[in-house]
Amino acid sequence: MNTVPQTGPGRPRSEEAEKAILDATLQLLADKGYNGLTVDKVAALASVSKSTMYRRWPSKLHLVIAAFSQLPQLPSTNTGNLLQDLVNILESFLNIAENTPLAGVLATLAGEQARNHELSEYLLPLIDARRKPVRDILQNAMQRHELPEDLDLELAVDMVMGPAIMRMLFTRAPLQGRPVQQMLEITLRGLGWLLPEG
Amino acid sequence: MNTVPQTGPGRPRSEEAEKAILDATLQLLADKGYNGLTVDKVAALASVSKSTMYRRWPSKLHLVIAAFSQLPQLPSTNTGNLLQDLVNILESFLNIAENTPLAGVLATLAGEQARNHELSEYLLPLIDARRKPVRDILQNAMQRHELPEDLDLELAVDMVMGPAIMRMLFTRAPLQGRPVQQMLEITLRGLGWLLPEG
DNA sequence: TAGTTTCAATACGCATCGTATCGAAACTAA
DNA sequence: TTAGTTTCGATACGATGCGTATTGAAACTA
Numbered sequence: 142m143n144t145v146p147q148t149g150p151g152r153p154r155s156e157e158a159e160k161a162i163l164d165a166t167l168q169l170l171a172d173k174g175y176n177g178l179t180v181d182k183v184a185a186l187a188s189v190s191k192s193t194m195y196r197r198w199p200s201k202l203h204l205v206i207a208a209f210s211q212l213p214q215l216p217s218t219n220t221g222n223l224l225q226d227l228v229n230i231l232e233s234f235l236n237i238a239e240n241t242p243l244a245g246v247l248a249t250l251a252g253e254q255a256r257n258h259e260l261s262e263y264l265l266p267l268i269d270a271r272r273k274p275v276r277d278i279l280q281n282a283m284q285r286h287e288l289p290e291d292l293d294l295e296l297a298v299d300m301v302m303g304p305a306i307m308r309m310l311f312t313r314a315p316l317q318g319r320p321v322q323q324m325l326e327i328t329l330r331g332l333g334w335l336l337p338e339g
Numbered sequence: 340m341n342t343v344p345q346t347g348p349g350r351p352r353s354e355e356a357e358k359a360i361l362d363a364t365l366q367l368l369a370d371k372g373y374n375g376l377t378v379d380k381v382a383a384l385a386s387v388s389k390s391t392m393y394r395r396w397p398s399k400l401h402l403v404i405a406a407f408s409q410l411p412q413l414p415s416t417n418t419g420n421l422l423q424d425l426v427n428i429l430e431s432f433l434n435i436a437e438n439t440p441l442a443g444v445l446a447t448l449a450g451e452q453a454r455n456h457e458l459s460e461y462l463l464p465l466i467d468a469r470r471k472p473v474r475d476i477l478q479n480a481m482q483r484h485e486l487p488e489d490l491d492l493e494l495a496v497d498m499v500m501g502p503a504i505m506r507m508l509f510t511r512a513p514l515q516g517r518p519v520q521q522m523l524e525i526t527l528r529g530l531g532w533l534l535p536e537g
Numbered sequence: 538t539a540g541t542t543t544c545a546a547t548a549c550g551c552a553t554c555g556t557a558t559c560g561a562a563a564c565t566a567a
Numbered sequence: 568t569t570a571g572t573t574t575c576g577a578t579a580c581g582a583t584g585c586g587t588a589t590t591g592a593a594a595c596t597a
Binding site: 174175176177242244245246247248249250251252253254255256261265268272293295296298299300302303304305306307308310311312313314320323324326327328329330331332333 | 371372373374375440442443444445446447448449450451452453454459463466470491493494496497498500501502503504505506508509510511512518521522524525526527528529530531
Binding site: 150154155158190193196 | 571573575576577
């Protein structure tokens with residue numbers, strides 16, 4: 142994610158500073174959102190000069206993306222119950238989204254991506270990492286023959302996550318508990334879920 | 340959407356200027372996106388002074404929202420074929436999204452909405468208007484008894500639009516033609532679509 | 538005719554991004 | 568030890584863009 146490696150002669154880059162910058166970025170992002178975060182504030186909070194930041198990331202946007210990719214993966218349960226596994230991971234995703242402005246930031250980045258194509262290069266892997274747990278759960282179910290063999294996995298991921306994200310970002314209707322389970326039941330039925338018990 | 344009515348004495352507000360401002364806003368939005376649009380550029384393109392703009396809308400954000408609500412509704416066909424009607428409206432939505440950065444702007448606004456709650460008041464009606472054609476199509480199908488009587492209509496709208504929007508904004512995989520139809524077939528199956536011919 | 542509001546033009550304050558400069562610090566290589 | 572290189576913090580700076588303020592003319596009401 143950095144711009145240049147630090148091999149050769151000269152003073153080595155401070156790993157400490159790098160961590161402090163990314164931590165400060167995440168904290169300010171969580172406290173004030175993307176627009177409320179300023180480069181100078183990050184520098185002050187991380188006790189670092191701006192040159193140290195811009196040597197690593199070419200813009201505020203890149204910095205934010207780098208900070209995002211530091212976030213831990215969502216815990217992907219594998220209870221063997223497809224519906225329950227999906228409910229779990231979606232609920233934990235929505236919990237994060239409701240208690241931090243990360244969802245809003247993600248939407249902002251998506252909007253920027255539509256215009257700034259160079260951004261996709263950095264953003265797409267990050268998004269794919271968020272899709273991966275869902276993909277894994279679906280893939281496990283396929284191996285248990287609970288889903289059709291010819292299922293388009295990427296399309297299925299969109300079908301599973303799309304309605305919840307739609308509601309979270311745009312509709313802004315209640316989403317915890319019942320609605321999530323209901324949405325997933327509908328989607329799984331559409332995908333041709335073959336329940337293990339019949 | 341304006342801040343103050345124009346009754347009473349004094350020079351009346353220019354309807355012409357208002358239209359020119361909104362048109363210029365839409366054009367710049369389509370050409371350069373939200374960040375590429377500047378208030379001064381809008382003023383120049385509309386041949387209007389900034390005071391004329393700020394007298395009507397208190398910020399760039401409000402102006403953009405006002406311009407958005409000027410956009411025409413998507414044409415809601417009613418052929419009697421539920422799948423085809425939904426394919427049509429989603430395709431025309433995606434056509435706009437692919438040929439202009441308006442979709443990206445919508446994402447940007449959604450991101451802002453997550454932080455700026457006062458914004459929801461203006462944005463939600465606008466989003467609801469975009470959902471309405473889909474809601475109408477689904478409602479028509481319900482009256483034809485092609486969908487269950489107890490269907491949660493709002494949830495169904497999210498299920499229909501969510502996967503496509505997910506793919507458009509985040510996944511960024513191909514979306515025209517086959518995938519749209521396939522996604523809708525899966526969703527309708529999950530919703531319990533009772534085909535008219537069987 | 539007097540009072541009120543909008544108009545275009547323009548200047549201004551202010552925040553913020555990203556760049557540039559500087560001398561000190563930390564490292565490599567000879 | 569010494570010369571060369573890169574990063575460091577501190578700080579200043581240019582550029583951009585939002586939103587406000589001022590001013591005199593224009594368009595309306597009473």
